Amino acid sequence: MKPVPFDYHVPTSVADAVELLRTLPNARALAGGQSLIPMMNLRAAAPSHLIDLGKIPDLCGVHETASNLRIGAMTTQRSLERSAVVRRHCPLLGEAVDHVGHQQTRNRGTIGGSLCHLDPGAELPVAAAALEMTFTVTGPGGSRTMSFDEFPAGYLTTTLEPDEILTHIDVRKTLPHEGYAFLEFNQRPADFAIVSVAVLLTLDGEQVSQVRVVLGGIDYAPIRLLEAEATLTGNRLDDKAFEAAAAIAAAHPCEGDEVSPPEFRQHLAGVLVRRALRKALERTKVSVNA
Amino acid sequence: MPELYPVKIHVNGTTYERRVEPRMHLADFLRHEIDLTGTHIGCEHGVCGACTVLVDGASVRSCLMLAVQTDGRSVDTVEGVAAADGTLNPVQAALSKHHGLQCGFCTPGIIMTITEMRKESGGRQWTEDEVRAALSGNLCRCTGYQGMVDAALEVLTPLNLGRD
Amino acid sequence: MTDNPFQSWMSKSVPRVEDDRLLQGRGKFLDDIRLDRLLMAAFVRSPVAHAILKKINLDAARALPGVRAVFSYNDLRPLLSLDRIPLALPSGAIRFDVDPPALAHEEICYVGEPIAVVIAETRAIAEDAVALVELEFDPLPVVMDPRDGVDKDAPKARLDCPDNLVARHVLKYGNGEAAFAAAAHRVKDCFRLNKGGGHSMEPRGIVARVDDDDLLTVWDSTQMPHRAKAILVNALGLSEEKVRVIAPDVGGGFGPKAVFHPEELVIPAVALKLRTPVKWAEDRFESFTATVQERVQIWDMEAAFDAEGKLLAIRGQLFHDHGAATPYGVALPYNAATNLIGPYALPAYDLEILMCLTNMVPACPTRGAGRPQGTFVMERLLDRAADELGLAREEIRQRNLIPLEQMPYTIPVIMRDGSTMTYDSGDYPECQRRVLEAAGWSEFDKRRDAARRDGRFLGIGLSNYVEGTGRGPFESASIRVGPSGKIMVSSGATAQGQGVKSMLAQISAGVLGMNPKDVHVVDGDTNATVLGLGAFASRQAVTAGNAIYLATRRVAEKARAMAAHMLEASADDLEIADGNIFVKGVPQLKVTLGDVSKALSGMPGYAIPGGMEPGLEAAVDFQPGPLTYTNGSHVAEVEVDPDTGAVKITRYVVVHDCGRMINPMMVEGQVLGGVVHGIGATLLEWMRYDDQGQPATVTYADYLLPTCDVVPRIEIHHMESPTPLNPLGVKGAAESGTIGAPAVIVSAIEDALRPLKIRIRDLPVTPARLRALIAAAQGKGAAP
Ligand code: FES
Numbered sequence A: 001m002k003p004v005p006f007d008y009h010v011p012t013s014v015a016d017a018v019e020l021l022r023t024l025p026n027a028r029a030l031a032g033g034q035s036l037i038p039m040m041n042l043r044a045a046a047p048s049h050l051i052d053l054g055k056i057p058d059l060c061g062v063h064e065t066a067s068n069l070r071i072g073a074m075t076t077q078r079s080l081e082r083s084a085v086v087r088r089h090c091p092l093l094g095e096a097v098d099h100v101g102h103q104q105t106r107n108r109g110t111i112g113g114s115l116c117h118l119d120p121g122a123e124l125p126v127a128a129a130a131l132e133m134t135f136t137v138t139g140p141g142g143s144r145t146m147s148f149d150e151f152p153a154g155y156l157t158t159t160l161e162p163d164e165i166l167t168h169i170d171v172r173k174t175l176p177h178e179g180y181a182f183l184e185f186n187q188r189p190a191d192f193a194i195v196s197v198a199v200l201l202t203l204d205g206e207q208v209s210q211v212r213v214v215l216g217g218i219d220y221a222p223i224r225l226l227e228a229e230a231t232l233t234g235n236r237l238d239d240k241a242f243e244a245a246a247a248i249a250a251a252h253p254c255e256g257d258e259v260s261p262p263e264f265r266q267h268l269a270g271v272l273v274r275r276a277l278r279k280a281l282e283r284t285k286v287s288v289n290a
Numbered sequence B: 001m002p003e004l005y006p007v008k009i010h011v012n013g014t015t016y017e018r019r020v021e022p023r024m025h026l027a028d029f030l031r032h033e034i035d036l037t038g039t040h041i042g043c044e045h046g047v048c049g050a051c052t053v054l055v056d057g058a059s060v061r062s063c064l065m066l067a068v069q070t071d072g073r074s075v076d077t078v079e080g081v082a083a084a085d086g087t088l089n090p091v092q093a094a095l096s097k098h099h100g101l102q103c104g105f106c107t108p109g110i111i112m113t114i115t116e117m118r119k120e121s122g123g124r125q126w127t128e129d130e131v132r133a134a135l136s137g138n139l140c141r142c143t144g145y146q147g148m149v150d151a152a153l154e155v156l157t158p159l160n161l162g163r164d
Numbered sequence C: 001m002t003d004n005p006f007q008s009w010m011s012k013s014v015p016r017v018e019d020d021r022l023l024q025g026r027g028k029f030l031d032d033i034r035l036d037r038l039l040m041a042a043f044v045r046s047p048v049a050h051a052i053l054k055k056i057n058l059d060a061a062r063a064l065p066g067v068r069a070v071f072s073y074n075d076l077r078p079l080l081s082l083d084r085i086p087l088a089l090p091s092g093a094i095r096f097d098v099d100p101p102a103l104a105h106e107e108i109c110y111v112g113e114p115i116a117v118v119i120a121e122t123r124a125i126a127e128d129a130v131a132l133v134e135l136e137f138d139p140l141p142v143v144m145d146p147r148d149g150v151d152k153d154a155p156k157a158r159l160d161c162p163d164n165l166v167a168r169h170v171l172k173y174g175n176g177e178a179a180f181a182a183a184a185h186r187v188k189d190c191f192r193l194n195k196g197g198g199h200s201m202e203p204r205g206i207v208a209r210v211d212d213d214d215l216l217t218v219w220d221s222t223q224m225p226h227r228a229k230a231i232l233v234n235a236l237g238l239s240e241e242k243v244r245v246i247a248p249d250v251g252g253g254f255g256p257k258a259v260f261h262p263e264e265l266v267i268p269a270v271a272l273k274l275r276t277p278v279k280w281a282e283d284r285f286e287s288f289t290a291t292v293q294e295r296v297q298i299w300d301m302e303a304a305f306d307a308e309g310k311l312l313a314i315r316g317q318l319f320h321d322h323g324a325a326t327p328y329g330v331a332l333p334y335n336a337a338t339n340l341i342g343p344y345a346l347p348a349y350d351l352e353i354l355m356c357l358t359n360m361v362p363a364c365p366t367r368g369a370g371r372p373q374g375t376f377v378m379e380r381l382l383d384r385a386a387d388e389l390g391l392a393r394e395e396i397r398q399r400n401l402i403p404l405e406q407m408p409y410t411i412p413v414i415m416r417d418g419s420t421m422t423y424d425s426g427d428y429p430e431c432q433r434r435v436l437e438a439a440g441w442s443e444f445d446k447r448r449d450a451a452r453r454d455g456r457f458l459g460i461g462l463s464n465y466v467e468g469t470g471r472g473p474f475e476s477a478s479i480r481v482g483p484s485g486k487i488m489v490s491s492g493a494t495a496q497g498q499g500v501k502s503m504l505a506q507i508s509a510g511v512l513g514m515n516p517k518d519v520h521v522v523d524g525d526t527n528a529t530v531l532g533l534g535a536f537a538s539r540q541a542v543t544a545g546n547a548i549y550l551a552t553r554r555v556a557e558k559a560r561a562m563a564a565h566m567l568e569a570s571a572d573d574l575e576i577a578d579g580n581i582f583v584k585g586v587p588q589l590k591v592t593l594g595d596v597s598k599a600l601s602g603m604p605g606y607a608i609p610g611g612m613e614p615g616l617e618a619a620v621d622f623q624p625g626p627l628t629y630t631n632g633s634h635v636a637e638v639e640v641d642p643d644t645g646a647v648k649i650t651r652y653v654v655v656h657d658c659g660r661m662i663n664p665m666m667v668e669g670q671v672l673g674g675v676v677h678g679i680g681a682t683l684l685e686w687m688r689y690d691d692q693g694q695p696a697t698v699t700y701a702d703y704l705l706p707t708c709d710v711v712p713r714i715e716i717h718h719m720e721s722p723t724p725l726n727p728l729g730v731k732g733a734a735e736s737g738t739i740g741a742p743a744v745i746v747s748a749i750e751d752a753l754r755p756l757k758i759r760i761r762d763l764p765v766t767p768a769r770l771r772a773l774i775a776a777a778q779g780k781g782a783a784p
């Protein structure tokens, strides 16, 4: 199928893009297009104006500061995949990107596009939630930042105003002794996840001092398992702890479909949380020993 | 009716200037505006890979890119792969040798994907699992993939990487 | 002919003549066809599965700039000579034929059914107009399950039919009742197989053009151009010489393109009316709803065995989803029912087949065409019985395989062509023995136990099957040697990627001692051959292959006779190679094939030398007679993750026997593609509908095809048991890979989870379904 007719605009600054979004009716920002264009080809999305962010300078690239990485929203998944800085300082993000689509879509697809599309099966929002990324958005009134918690609004919907653009994302560097893991389950490796899990883990001696456990594919947006985090914190990570966290994950209310019904996703959530915690724990040991 | 949008796109070394509807995707531009019908459309939603071309050297789904987005860029398609006299390049020859094509509908996309793999391979030997992962974005219903995996492995050995 | 140069090409993996063009993007597929003034079509399709169509408003669509015409049924009907598309295949089992209408009116019976067509300057505009069409309808209850559908209280899938039981047939031989009464062991089970599609990477498509002299030329992405022509002649009321159908390069068929769909009539009719060329190139979203699919069957089955595990009888019921019309007769459930028997001696069989109309797209052949289902059921029953009797799976099969000395083996079932079902050649026990050996079956326990110690669950499976191939009644082929010496071959065979041109070229080049590259082949064009059938039932090597073989031999003999006259030598002393006919041992004493052709084309007023018939050409319509049976044995190894239900196929071995092979490389290509299609049907592919008949999987993100990274390397070994039924001794190979796959994979999965004793009854085996079975077994206290 072909998209419905629309007008095309290529602003060269964020301000111009915002102005177009503000003034034109039924306008939508186009990032890499790997989610929006299929929907337009299906006529499931039908914007009247498409604002291509592809020619705005400074929206691409990974910039390193002392404690942070600042990632331009238009940075492609492929360049994240290949970024040595990301691999070194944000390995969880690197591991998540490895699961995203095929190289033909990663060459075009952007981190900002994936986050804003907010597909329940997408990997990057789950990593963003676990890494507590901060989003900077620019609208007619200027820029504001928000935490990931404030970002999702509903199924395939964010709290961005229609005339706001996500410009970049800040993420703190993962410390060398932090353990991490991103795991997902699907029928074919490059598909969206049926269920995915991201874990970030800091130990104090044998005890968990800090842990993030985030589930994807269970609800419309990633779910941070606060209860599991609380249960784990301050305790040793032994089989009992894994089981307790897995049980909490598996008890989370869940949507589903005929191929992957709710009870299956819940079961997977438990399995993956257990496996991800184990993997993250191993990685804390590797870095401590290294 | 939205206005036509002028574009200048360099395809296989030739520059084409056209005025196109913004909604025309790159695959339709190649096929119907400049008659390069070697790039095929198998799904139009970015999964089958039959429409794979290189834009500025990187493989993309041409059904998920608008022609207007390629304004000023260079595009490589299957038509530009063989020598001008029709001599097959090593990727094409290996696909034939290993029976990596049957109906040939997916083949142009496969060739462009392997072309990118060769460019990016940095002279190393690929494993079969790596080749299978890299080709997994191209659906083929005829061959069961084995012939094209063997062809890719052959042209991705360090020995054969330089040849073109 | 002891020194037949034919030998030098037979059974060789010659590179294909098709490849060069395709590799350079120079193939001409349907949507690549460009004509002056070409208009584009898009269809208005039913958004619901069952309803009375009350009103259709086309005004807004017609008013859209760029739209040239819009046709509903009422606009189209005056262009047609018949109310419905005449497709019925004769069958005694059919209670009433349900030919589809070209465009639905009054009643709409499945989502995707065409209702109207828009013709516009571009496809995009045509789609814009489709969106403006207003439909008003009263919804009706839907029939989605073939077992519920034949219940007497079920709603009707079509109000224009007396009920949903469109056909009923009982396949029965032997004394089943006595066998069951005397049986030492019985196993009983119910299986449900789900819908999947052909999914050629190129969707369907049609271009139709009318010339000034009223010739209608139709380019159709079809497997059967001659049948399409016959239907067009009939439905448009035209004479034969006014219609030409050409299958251009076809980007895969796999069954659905053998079936004549409504669009194939609508587009030519519209082109005739508008006298402007019209193209319809199906998009993938249409293809998911409007292109035929199959495989929904429910089998309630029971098998009886004696104390030694020998099959005594099988009985049961098969509920077959026929979809909303019957454009392909009852071929699918017949194939399924007869293929169940497989390579085994089955003394008694009693199967009631109930074919049910439903509100889904018509069920028509997809690679395997019913056979994978029948084989799946038989192999499952054998595995059950093996467990029950405490026999190994290979042992129970070994005890039931038809031994070589009983070949040819007759089964008292009457086939479509009136013949009795007969397995012509093949050594089934040896085939199984070889696959077990190649796969290292007897050492598998060690591998399984070692893996088990690492917490990994490996399993191995085995399946055997046959496939009746080479269906008749005939195929045509002709060969002509021109005065230039060039060889031209044409055939009613039609290519979808199998390498038909290469196959025909290889055979005739072989007979003439030439390079296949120098043989020009035209296929899939009704103007190139008057008669023809095309591609279905793994038939073209058998039918067209033998036709061109016999035709080329005639040409060779005639060339030799003429050359004998020209060289004043005895024909027996002459040899043909490289386009020359020469005296054996004296290669300089020669004439070229071109010289012979020139001499046989005659000179004005002079007699043809030697008193021969003019022309160096021959045409043969080869009638293969009864089916010839290909057979095979598959072994697969899988690794199952019991925590997630994930299945990974780690090894796959095939021993395949399709008689004599013309081109082993191409045979392997067919087997590989077939196996992978079968892997898809077993683990991934599942066309789903909601309970209102709304398709739930209309993209390749939701309907999962096998990708390169989830299929294993497949090892193929060949046996060659030539068939006595045709001169080349060849059998078909195109579907066989698919037939054995579901059975072998499921057997391996059950084996991996043997301590849990799970029983897989439904396809596809998704992780969620497998997990549910595992959870249920674990709930009963078993641990893997
Ligand atoms: S046509 Fe573009 S990916 Fe299928």
Ligand code: FES
Binding pocket: B100, B101, B102, B103, B104, B105, B106, B107, B139, B140, B141, B142, B143, C201, C251, C252, C497
């Ligand atoms: S060769 Fe036919 S789809 Fe790949």
